[in-house]
Amino acid sequence: MTTAAEAPRPSRRPRSGMDANPVLRWLRANLFSSIPSSIITLLLLALFVKMIASFAQWGTWDAVWTVPGNDTSACRAARGIGACWAVIPEKYRFILFGTYPYDQQWRPALATLLFIALFYVSCLRRFWRRELVLIWAVMLSLIGLLMWGGVPGLPFVSQERWGGLPVTLILATFGLAFGFPLGILVALGRGSKLPAIRSLCVLYVELIRGVPLISLLFMASVMFPLFMPDGVNIDKLLRAQIAVVLYAGAYLAEVVRGGLQAVPRGQHEAADALGLSYWQKHRLIILPQAIRHVIPPLVNTFIAFFKDTSLVLIIGIFDLLTTAKTAIIDPAWQAFSVEVYIFVAVIYFAFCFAMSRYSRHLEAQGRRGT
Amino acid sequence: MRFSLQNEQFRGLLWQIAVVAIAVAVVAWLWSNAVHNLSVRRISTGFAFLGREAGMPIVDTWLAYTPKDTYLRAFMVGIVNTLRIAVIGIVLATIVGTLVGIARLSSNWLLSRLAAIYVEVLRDIPPLLQLLFWYVLMQGLPLARTAWTPIDGVFISNRGLIVPSIPLDGGQLWVIGSAVLGFVLFYMLRRRLIALQIHDGRPCRSWPYGLLLVIAAPALLSWLLGVTWTVTLPELRGFNFVGGWTFAPEYFALLIALVTYTSAFIAEIVRSGIQAVPRGQWDAAVALGLRRSFVLKQIVLPQALRVIIPPMTSQYLNLTKNSSLAVAIGYQDIVSIANTTLNQTGQAIESIALIMAVFLTISLGISLFMNWYNAHIALVER
Numbered sequence: 001m002t003t004a005a006e007a008p009r010p011s012r013r014p015r016s017g018m019d020a021n022p023v024l025r026w027l028r029a030n031l032f033s034s035i036p037s038s039i040i041t042l043l044l045l046a047l048f049v050k051m052i053a054s055f056a057q058w059g060t061w062d063a064v065w066t067v068p069g070n071d072t073s074a075c076r077a078a079r080g081i082g083a084c085w086a087v088i089p090e091k092y093r094f095i096l097f098g099t100y101p102y103d104q105q106w107r108p109a110l111a112t113l114l115f116i117a118l119f120y121v122s123c124l125r126r127f128w129r130r131e132l133v134l135i136w137a138v139m140l141s142l143i144g145l146l147m148w149g150g151v152p153g154l155p156f157v158s159q160e161r162w163g164g165l166p167v168t169l170i171l172a173t174f175g176l177a178f179g180f181p182l183g184i185l186v187a188l189g190r191g192s193k194l195p196a197i198r199s200l201c202v203l204y205v206e207l208i209r210g211v212p213l214i215s216l217l218f219m220a221s222v223m224f225p226l227f228m229p230d231g232v233n234i235d236k237l238l239r240a241q242i243a244v245v246l247y248a249g250a251y252l253a254e255v256v257r258g259g260l261q262a263v264p265r266g267q268h269e270a271a272d273a274l275g276l277s278y279w280q281k282h283r284l285i286i287l288p289q290a291i292r293h294v295i296p297p298l299v300n301t302f303i304a305f306f307k308d309t310s311l312v313l314i315i316g317i318f319d320l321l322t323t324a325k326t327a328i329i330d331p332a333w334q335a336f337s338v339e340v341y342i343f344v345a346v347i348y349f350a351f352c353f354a355m356s357r358y359s360r361h362l363e364a365q366g367r368r369g370t
Numbered sequence: 371m372r373f374s375l376q377n378e379q380f381r382g383l384l385w386q387i388a389v390v391a392i393a394v395a396v397v398a399w400l401w402s403n404a405v406h407n408l409s410v411r412r413i414s415t416g417f418a419f420l421g422r423e424a425g426m427p428i429v430d431t432w433l434a435y436t437p438k439d440t441y442l443r444a445f446m447v448g449i450v451n452t453l454r455i456a457v458i459g460i461v462l463a464t465i466v467g468t469l470v471g472i473a474r475l476s477s478n479w480l481l482s483r484l485a486a487i488y489v490e491v492l493r494d495i496p497p498l499l500q501l502l503f504w505y506v507l508m509q510g511l512p513l514a515r516t517a518w519t520p521i522d523g524v525f526i527s528n529r530g531l532i533v534p535s536i537p538l539d540g541g542q543l544w545v546i547g548s549a550v551l552g553f554v555l556f557y558m559l560r561r562r563l564i565a566l567q568i569h570d571g572r573p574c575r576s577w578p579y580g581l582l583l584v585i586a587a588p589a590l591l592s593w594l595l596g597v598t599w600t601v602t603l604p605e606l607r608g609f610n611f612v613g614g615w616t617f618a619p620e621y622f623a624l625l626i627a628l629v630t631y632t633s634a635f636i637a638e639i640v641r642s643g644i645q646a647v648p649r650g651q652w653d654a655a656v657a658l659g660l661r662r663s664f665v666l667k668q669i670v671l672p673q674a675l676r677v678i679i680p681p682m683t684s685q686y687l688n689l690t691k692n693s694s695l696a697v698a699i700g701y702q703d704i705v706s707i708a709n710t711t712l713n714q715t716g717q718a719i720e721s722i723a724l725i726m727a728v729f730l731t732i733s734l735g736i737s738l739f740m741n742w743y744n745a746h747i748a749l750v751e752r
Binding site for chain 1: 382385386389390393400403404406407408410476477478479480481484490491493494495496497498499500502503506507510691692694695697698705709712718719722725726729730733734
């Protein structure tokens with residue numbers, strides 16, 4: 001097997017003519033450097049071309065792009081041969097925004113844009129300061145106002161009607177916004193000298209990390225009502241949100257703990273020598289350094305949450321994946337779930353890929369020491 | 371100790387008392403609410419319900435089970451189902467992930483680009499979505515009547531994969547057990563022989579012993595015990611297959627989704643592990659005139675393992691926890707069975723406590739094993 005770009009390649013004798021052409025030289029160096037390598041290249045090429053060709057044929061030439069009304073007979077005829085992309089224009093409003101009142105759907109659309117703007121601003125280095133917390137608070141309340149409404153001009157829409165992409169974004173973002181302070185507190189508690197507080201924090205983190213998110217969500221949906229006094233009824237979305245926050249808190253606590261451990265002891269000692277209190281010391285000296293250390297893993301954790309919010313499907317909350325699954329319950333379109341799943345996968349991929357690119361960019365910057 | 375707020379020890383004590391008091395108060399409040407609510411709903415707490423008849427059908431099982439069995443038995447079936455997806459998933463994900471990780475570092479441009487695409491695409495799509503996708507594809511397989519038969523006795527249809535079975539009773543199990551034992555003995559012997567070779571430099575072939583222990587001895591035992599090995603071919607009767615071993619489509623969809631998703635992460639871990647091995651190790655090995663595959667296997671990977679094992683452990687734990695996604699497609703793992711139990715009996719606290727206990731035990735088991743392995747391969751320094 002040809003492995004490891006790291007391995008030094010044996011130097012080749014210069015051959016005039018062949019090596020003069022940069023394209024040929026590149027091909028020879030990267031695709032046909034040895035006989036096994038050439039065999040792998042040809043095999044992969046054959047396989048890849050065949051797969052791409054059949055996928056392209058299914059996805060474009062043989063696909064059905066539009067159908068008149070709800071009449072899917074053209075799609076049915078092409079079943080197994082070509083994709084039925086007609087399902088997307090028919091259902092995309094439902095997939096993206098769920099059962100939100102149709103004429104009001106500009107509101108979740110705007111909320112989604114606000115979320116994206118919020119993420120974008122948070123990624124810019126010059127906004128990494130205390131005011132960012134304020135920006136988050138303002139933006140999240142604005143999004144809440146937009147989704148709920150209840151002020152003149154914006155009729156009230158209850159959470160039961162929310163759905164699709166905004167719900168996914170809400171679960172992930174609010175999970176982070178509330179899980180992060182919780183995580184910081186727990187991380188501090190875990191590193192504390194006080195045994196009772198430390199063991200409580202360890203218990204919390206290990207219990208949550210030891211079980212699947214699904215069991216926490218089940219807990220939120222079936223056990224939570226049991227734990228509440230009579231007459232107190234908390235909305236299903238909020239219950240799921242609480243489960244996501246608790247889950248996020250445990251994982252973020254571990255990330256922050258890593259950052260805390262990376263802060264040199266001298267910083268603690270210097271802060272103590274200045275006579276700062278415990279909270280002053282952490283707020284002003286330790287945490288700003290610790291969090292800067294762990295921004296790339298924080299982004300990775302956020303990507304994980306973003307994907308994990310899809311699990312709320314199992315307790316019947318209308319996030320992006322659930323609306324997609326519901327959209328194809330419609331008998332006329334039932335057979336075309338693959339197309340819908342691909343559509344949703346592209347949306348998830350776009351968000352996660354952008355974030356993972358950003359995280360890699362940060363890591364590269366960190367290595368350069370900027 | 372001075373009882374003043376200026377005293378650090380005293381303040382620490384106050385903090386601890388306050389936090390513990392709040393925690394105890396919250397738990398007590400939740401508990402009293404739960405006790406009240408349960409008594410209103412006439413649900414008795416405790417694990418007595420485990421002895422009652424479950425009455426839930428379980429389709430895909432390795433343990434003998436009928437709906438007349440108890441809840442306890444149903445839970446056992448669920449645990450076995452979780453373990454069989456987790457263990458096989460971990461093994462396959464490790465193999466696929468390692469290959470993809472190595473491919474990503476290949477000097478062949480096409481291979482490394484394709485591996486990178488594999489990693490990027492699979493990592494950035496939620497596992498549940500991937501699972502649903504594979505499950506839909508499985509349902510698109512031909513019906514049982516028109517099943518696809520690559521070789522005689524093997525059927526691939528929307529009922530899953532059906533292969534010929536070999537009935538396993540006492541005798542056969544003894545023979546298989548002796549083969550496993552032979553393998554363990556062979557492994558230990560081989561290590562001993564290698565140690566001897568390192569000691570006195572004389573090469574000693576180990577494979578004849580392997581042949582003897584793993585193949586010949588069990589065969590002899592089989593002949594002595596007079597064990598018969600019959601193969602039952604599955605056949606289509608009516609709408610379903612009779613005989614043979616069935617692997618349900620749910621199981622396969624879950625296995626494929628977990629393996630592809632986790633292998634993308636494992637590939638990245640393997641890649642960074644290999645890159646963490648200093649370049650001088652490659653150079654030195656190549657200077658000795660060793661082949662590249664040999665260098666990778668004998669020199670680089672053992673060193674990379676030290677970097678790879680700790681993050682790999684958390685991927686194994688993730689795979690095990692993600693196996694609970696099974697509930698979305700109706701593969702009956704422990705979470706799915708506990709959920710059905712919960713709906714049938716209303717024993718919410720007990721069911722969820724059982725899920726947690728099972729997963730904490732599995733997680734602890736994996737962690738312990740990986741820590742042991744990590745200590746085993748750790749660099750022994752002076």
